Amino acid sequence: MRNLIRRILREENEKNPKDKLLKMVENLGLLRVLKLLSLEDICAILEMSTQELFEKYHPYKDKLINAGSKVKKLSLRRMKPGQSIDTIINVGVDSTAKDIIPWHDDEGVDFPLDEYDFMIKTAKTYLKKVFGDETADYIKKVVSDENFNDDGYNYVFRKHSERYGGTGFSDGYKTWGDLILNHAFPINWWEVKDYLDNKGETTKLILEPGDEHNNYGYYFSISKIRK
Numbered sequence: 491m492r493n494l495i496r497r498i499l500r501e502e503n504e505k506n507p508k509d510k511l512l513k514m515v516e517n518l519g520l521l522r523v524l525k526l527l528s529l530e531d532i533c534a535i536l537e538m539s540t541q542e543l544f545e546k547y548h549p550y551k552d553k554l555i556n557a558g559s560k561v562k563k564l565s566l567r568r569m570k571p572g573q574s575i576d577t578i579i580n581v582g583v584d585s586t587a588k589d590i591i592p593w594h595d596d597e598g599v600d601f602p603l604d605e606y607d608f609m610i611k612t613a614k615t616y617l618k619k620v621f622g623d624e625t626a627d628y629i630k631k632v633v634s635d636e637n638f639n640d641d642g643y644n645y646v647f648r649k650h651s652e653r654y655g656g657t658g659f660s661d662g663y664k665t666w667g668d669l670i671l672n673h674a675f676p677i678n679w680w681e682v683k684d685y686l687d688n689k690g691e692t693t694k695l696i697l698e699p700g701d702e703h704n705n706y707g708y709y710f711s712i713s714k715i716r717k
Contacts, residue, residue: 511532529543544616561617562625569629571638583614587614633667637665641666642716647711647712652709675704682694
């Protein structure tokens with residue numbers, strides 16, 4: 491089928507297959523065309539990068555374009571000690587794609603399984619290509635295997651309705667790494683850790699209502715307490 495499509499593009503629009511292919515993408519949709527031609531062929535003919543192609547024609551382009559923070563958050567939340575960075579990112583990209591792509595269309599009708607799987611596959615391709623490197627750099631700065639070792643302190647994550655108290659909850663963890671995995675806001679955790687390490691036993695406010703990545707209307711803080 492792919493060879494047939496290539497031949498049609500050459501025969502019907504020998505001088506400029508780009509126009510023919512653009513009409514196919516616009517009329518059939520990118521995902522259907524990707525079942526007929528490889529991603530590499532489409533990008534070469536249209537003279538577009540994968541990122542440009544997906545950001546213009548993917549049906550969930552708006553959510554994919556803005557998924558960088560979600561990739562970081564879910565990569566952290568799903569990671570396990572000892573995993574390679576590539577494995578961590580692959581798991582985060584997979585989780586992000588499945589969070590973005592629904593099982594059904596706008597009318598509530600489930601997508602055929604093969605169509606859904608293909609949408610997930612194409613979304614993962616885009617997410618890893620666009621956000622993979624920055625997520626890898628972020629993960630390396632945030633947490634390492636040594637963060638799961640006992641350093642003599644407990645770490646407490648607190649959610650509170652007032653700046654210095656109020657209602658909410660707190661969760662305690664025996665290592666810094668365990669806290670990160672359970673509360674993976676995509677913030678500069680290394681700055682929080684440096685502050686706590688320099689101060690010893692202390693508490694630091696990390697997010698307040700209205701901050702980026704905080705849509706909960708609560709304050710969040712971390713306490714470092716000697717065991």
